[in-house]
Amino acid sequence: xxxxxxxxxxxxxxxxxxxxxxxxxxxxxxxxxxxxxxxxxxxxxxxxxxxxxxxxxxxxxxxxxxxxxxxxxxxxxxxxxxxxxxxxxxxxxxxxxxxxxxxxxxxxxxxxxxxxxxxxxxxxxxxxxxxxxxxxxxxxxxxxxxxxxxxxxxxxxxxxxxxxxxxxxxxxxxxxxxxxxxxxxxxxxxxxxxxxxxxxxxxxxxxxxxxxxxxxxxxxxxxxxxxxxxxxx
Numbered sequence: 636x637x638x639x640x641x642x643x644x645x646x647x648x649x650x651x652x653x654x655x656x657x658x659x660x661x662x663x664x665x666x667x668x669x670x671x672x673x674x675x676x677x678x679x680x681x682x683x684x685x686x687x688x689x690x691x692x693x694x695x696x697x698x699x700x701x702x703x704x705x706x707x708x709x710x711x712x713x714x715x716x717x718x719x720x721x722x723x724x725x726x727x728x729x730x731x732x733x734x735x736x737x738x739x740x741x742x743x744x745x746x747x748x749x750x751x752x753x754x755x756x757x758x759x760x761x762x763x764x765x766x767x768x769x770x771x772x773x774x775x776x777x778x779x780x781x782x783x784x785x786x787x788x789x790x791x792x793x794x795x796x797x798x799x800x801x802x803x804x805x806x807x808x809x810x811x812x813x814x815x816x817x818x819x820x821x822x823x824x825x826x827x828x829x830x831x832x833x834x835x836x837x838x839x840x841x842x843x844x845x846x847x848x849x850x851x852x853x854x855x856x857x858x859x860x861x862x863x864x865x866x867x868x
Contacts, residue, residue, distance in 0.1 A: 637663060637664050638664075638689075638691060638692055638693050638716045638717075638867060639664065639665035639666070639667065639688075639689045639692045639693070640660060640664055640665070640666045640667075640692065640693045640694075640695065640863070641666075641667055641668075641669055641684065641688050641689075641692045641693070641694050641695070642656065642657070642666065642667070642668045642669065642695050642696070642700070643668070643669045643671055643684065643694075643695070643696035643697070643699075643700030643701075643703045643704055644668065644669075644671060644696075644697060644699075644700050644776075645696075645697045645698030645699045645700050645722070645845075645846075646698060646699040646785070646788050646789070646792065647750070647751075647754070647776060647777045647780050647785055647788070648697070648698075648773075648776045648780070648846075649668075649776045649779050649780060650668035651772065651775065651776050651779075652697065652776065652846070652848050652849060653668060653697075653848055654852075655848070655852035655853070655855075655856055656848060656852065656855065656856050656859060659856045659860070660856065660859060660860060660863065664863075665689070667687070667688070669683075669684035669687065669688070669700075669703070670683060670684070670687070671684070671699065671700065671703060671788065672780060672784035672787065672788065673784075673787070674787065674791065675787045675790045675791055675794075676790075676791050676794055677702050677703055677706050677791050677792070677794065677795045677796075678706055678710075679791075680703050680706075680791060681703050681706035681707045681710055682710070684703065684707060685707060685710065685711055685714070688714070690714060691713075691714050691715075691716055692714065692715065692716060693715075693716050693717045693718075693719075693863060693867070694707060694708070694715050694717070694718050694719070695718070695719035695720075695721060695810075695859060696719070696720065696721065696723065697721040697722050697723065697846075697847070697848055698721070698722050698723050698819070698820065698845065699723075699788060699791075699792055700721070700723070701720045701721060701722070701723025701724070701820075702723060702724075702791075702792065702795050702798075704718060704719075704720060704723075705720070705725065705798045705801065706795075706798075708805060708807075709798075709801055712804075712805075712806070712807075715807055716807060716867040717807045717808040717809070717810075717862065717863070717865065717867055718805065718807050718808070718809045718810070719809070719810040719811075719812065719859060719862055720809065720810070720811050720812070720825075720828060721812045721813075721847060721848065721855070722812070722813055722814055722817050722819070722820050722825075722845050722846070722847055723820050723824075724820040724824040724827075724828070725797070725798040725799045725801075725802055725824070725827065725828050725831070726797060726798075726799065726824065726827075727795060727796060727797040728792060728793050728795065733793050736789045736792065736793055739753060739754075739785075739789065740785075740786050740789050740790075743782040743785050743786055744782065744786075747777075747781070747782040747785070748774075748777075748778075750777065750782075750785065751773065751774050751777045755770060755773065757818050757819060757844075757845070758773060758819075758844060758845050758846050759773075759843075759844040759845065759846055759850055760814065760815070760816040760842055760843050760844040760850060761816060761844075762842060763844065763850055769849060769850065772849060773846065773849070799827070799831065802828060802831035802832050803831055803832070803833065805832045805833070805835075806833065807867075808834065808862065808865040808866065808867065809832045809834070809835040809836070810835070810836050810837075810838060810858060810859070810862040811825045811828045811829040811832070811835055811836070811837050811838070812825070812837075812838040812839075812840065812847065812855065812858055813825035813837075813838075813839055813840070813847070814839075814840050814843035814844045814845060814846075814847045814850065814851075815839055815840060815841045815842060815843060816842070816843065816844045817843070817844050817845045817847075818844070818845070819845045820845065822839060825837060825839070836862070838858040840854050840855060840858075841854075
């Protein structure tokens with residue numbers, strides 16, 4: 636039986652992040668997108684996702700979604716048949732990143748649209764920064780998320796644990812994927828995870844930044860489709 640697929644978006648993103656992947660991979664497979672906007676800790680988000688998920692499922696998360704995906708595997712390893720970590724990291728937040736998040740949370744409280752302006756230049760590859768259509772998609776996801784949920788997500792990200800000691804225990808087929816020009820969770824973070832997770836594969840998406848699923852949807856969908864064809868745990 637084809638296992639269902641659960642997707643977890645990144646910070647300030649909605650199910651629109653995975654629109655192309657849901658459309659293509661959902662042919663003959665149940666695909667759902669987890670709710671990551673209600674809670675203030677990665678563990679609570681993971682627990683909510685598990686409560687809504689099928690008994691056993693393939694799991695993919697992008698950025699913040701990857702942090703949650705790692706927590707889900709830690710909490711319920713027997714329920715996850717395979718894992719995809721997209722544009723994410725196993726490392727905890729740095730002091731610099733936490734300070735930046737604090738500033739963004741402060742901005743969100745008084746001028747939430749300005750948060751998108753702060754984040755946009757580092758979310759996509761340099762060649763896509765003037766892409767009005769892509770900009771509009773990302774801005775629409777932020778508008779749907781809203782300032783309250785954004786702040787909850789940032790607090791959850793700040794409080795995440797260091798997942799690096801856990802990586803060697805992951806025993807399911809794992810894909811690590813990253814954009815060539817991702818500056819938020821750069822390729823060296825992906826290589827670190829690939830090397831630590833037994834049997835993991837690595838995909839580097841050319842001419843993409845942090846939002847690979849939107850910037851290069853065809854390439855990301857193809858990588859996920861190949862991952863889904865690998866023998867499940």
